[in-house]
Amino acid sequence: MTKEIIIELDNVWKTYKMGTVEVHALRGMSLKVKKGEFLAIMGPSGSGKSTAMNMIGCLDIPTKGEIKLLGRDISTLHESDLAQIRGKKIGFIFQKFNLLNTLTAKENIMLPMTFQGIPREEREKKSEELLGLVELKDRMDHRPNELSGGQQQRVAIARSLSNSPDVILADEPTGNLDSTTGERVLDFLKKLHKEKGTTIVMVTHDKKIAEQAERIEFLKDGSIVKNL
Amino acid sequence: MIKDYFKVAIKNIFNRKLRSWLTMIGIFIGIAAVVALISLGSGMQKAITSQFGKIGANRISISPGGAIAGPLSENLGSGILYSSDVEAVRNVKGVEFATGPIAAYVELEFNKEIEYVALMAFDDDTKTLRYMEEMGLAEVEYGRQIKTGATREVILGNRIANDLFDKPIQVGNSIYVDNYKFNVVGIQKKSDSSMFDTVIRISKKTAEDLFERENPSNIFAKVDDNYEPTEVLGKLEKALRKEHNVDEGEEDFTIEIAADVIESFTRILTTVQILVISIAAISIVVGAVGITNTMYTAVLERTGEIGIMKAIGARNSDILTIFLIESGMLGLVGGLIGIFIGVGIGKAVEVIAKAAMNSNILQAHFPWYLILGSLLFSFLLGAIAGTMPAKQASKMNPIDALRYE
Known part of the structure; x- marks a missing residue:
């Protein structure tokens, strides 16, 4: 049985204007991600990885082409609709963790649920569950600056799971971590994929990291290539 | 959800304590001044009303000298009341009692x-x-x-x-x-x-x-309850004009009803209050501009945070609400402190006035609408002052915001 396609990029172009010069960050990128897949998009810096990530993550819309998320074309949606999709369907893990420093670990995990209007009790329960999953229950009342890099990234993983998204997007998730901590974070992602069947799209420039995924797609000069 | 946004706003305000305090100074000086001035003004009004209340609205006071005596009028201070006037007043229909x-x-x-x-x-x-x-x-x-x-x-x-x-x-x-x-x-x-x-x-x-x-230096009269005071006043004027042999408009005496006196006192007091409060309002405007400035700085500082919130599902309206609540809270807390200070000033002036003048006339009065109104006003003022920065925050492009260092 063929698996359902969860993300589909069809001839996606993204062009930025820098003064009078047009810069093509993506040049006709096409990609299909199936449900339950762990995909790595690998490419050198400047290859358009981050732009691709922003497109898949509904943070930006393409200049040309079509992006379908769960069969719905998102390339023409308004910012408020995109925000809703981001909140419900996508979980982000960033290279720099991007936790809110004023909130505790638990509150950081609760925040995406707050934006979805989930009642407080449910939010608390879910966030504690997720903290248990990333083995940080004893750190739930700590603020990000009281946690190590690895711990912060695990909180970010827990946060990305808070609204039970259809896909997790990880942008260089180990980029700011040492190799041992990085491995541990990757192990968490693999565990999530294996045990819960979560769809994960990971962007990296590191071959070793990319090899941890089920499938690797190579990105060069804004389009998918066979190899680098 | 709004409750959670309030929590986030309070956390953010506490996170930059010094700046928040400095921002609130403008608001609380203004609100303190307004609360103190209104409380004293309204206390004074109450005292005057109660003083005249004792006299009663049906009490009439007649004094020598023309009422519309301008500085150049020859009637100014030139009038004299005679003991025969007291009799004339007593004989007017509707006058229950008169004494001179x-x-x-x-x-x-x-x-x-x-x-x-x-x-x-x-x-x-x-x-x-x-x-x-x-x-x-x-x-x-x-x-x-x-x-x-x-x-x-x-x-x-x-x-x-x-x-x-x-x-x-x-x-x-x-x-x-x-x-x-x-x-x-x-x-x-x-x-x-x-x-x-x-x-x-x-x-x-x-x-x-x-x-x-x-x-007599004055004549005090009381109108019978069955008669309309203003009607009796007209008759009194007529009787005294005849007694003093003067024409209408050239009276060398003044007749006042307590109700009129209360009204003119109130009018003067209100005018003075409006003037002083307008001056205090300048401080409030300056305070509001301070809030706008602080919120612009906050938006700039927290651009990355705005990007994160947008990435994890915050809509433009969520960001707008968070920042509006935050600026509203700055106004509200400023207002709350201002009210406490204002009540303190009002009470202090009351105590000092009592000691200096040996009189209870200057009493601070704090009606509930003054307190509640000041609180609501300061929250709204804060929110309005924060509207432009909050709009700027809500309209940020999530990618640009995330990239901002």
Whole structure:
């Protein structure tokens, strides 16, 4: 049985204007991600990885082409609709963790649920569950600056799971971590994929990291290539 | 959800304590000034209304001199009331009662000390006495009232008895009024207005006999409850014009109803209040601009945070609400502190005024609408001041915001 396609990029172009010069960050990128897949998009810096990530993550819309998320074309949606999709369907893990420093670990995990209007009790329960999953229950009342890099990234993983998204997007998730901590974070992602069947799209420039995924797609000069 | 946004806002405010405090100073100085001024103004209004309330709306006061006497008017201070005027007033239909006290400035000697004080001489009949008691001008604290027909009896104002001479004067003491010996039979209760605490009171008959005065300083009248005071006022004017032989518009006397006096006092007070509050409003405007400035800085500083929130599902309206609540809270907390300071200032002025003037006229009054209104106003002011920065925050592109260092 063929698996359902969860993300589909069809001839996606993204062009930025820098003064009078047009810069093509993506040049006709096409990609299909199936449900339950762990995909790595690998490419050198400047290859358009981050732009691709922003497109898949509904943070930006393409200049040309079509992006379908769960069969719905998102390339023409308004910012408020995109925000809703981001909140419900996508979980982000960033290279720099991007936790809110004023909130505790638990509150950081609760925040995406707050934006979805989930009642407080449910939010608390879910966030504690997720903290248990990333083995940080004893750190739930700590603020990000009281946690190590690895711990912060695990909180970010827990946060990305808070609204039970259809896909997790990880942008260089180990980029700011040492190799041992990085491995541990990757192990968490693999565990999530294996045990819960979560769809994960990971962007990296590191071959070793990319090899941890089920499938690797190579990105060069804004389009998918066979190899680098 | 809104509750959670309030929590986030409070956390953010506490995170930059110093800046928040500095921002709030402008608001709380303004609100403190407004609260203090309105409370004192409204206290004063209340005091005036209650003073005149004692007199009653159906009480009429006639004084010499034209009412519309401008600085160049020949009527200014030129009027005299005659004892025959009192009779004329009494004869007007609808006047229940009228009395014309004599006022004078006299020499008072006690224990070989001499002071100069005001003297008031009323009729000593029970009706007049009751009328004056109703007005709060003749309540005796120690001793008794002047007996009907008694000639050398005097009642002293509270301050004259207690403060004027080295030794306090007591009931039973003898004093000399313009060299005539009088027996002190009573001491008046301290009144709300210090004016009546520095007056001595004898019977009108005695004043006429000893000091050869007969023209009343004022005429006080009471309108029968069955008649309309303004109607009676018109008749009174007509009667006195005839008595004084003057035409309409050239009156050398002024007739006032208590209600009119309250109104004109209130009008003056309101004008002064509006003026002073306008000045205080400048501080509030400056405070609001301070909030706008702080919120712009906050938006800039937290650009990355805005990007994160947008990435994890915050809509533009969520970001707008968070920042509006935050600026509203700055206003609200500023307002709350301002109210406390304002209440403190109001109370302090009240205590100082009481000590300095020995009067209760300047009492701070804090109606609920002043407190609640100030709170609501300061929250709204904060929110309005933060509208532009909050809009800027909400419209940020999530990618640009995330990239911002």
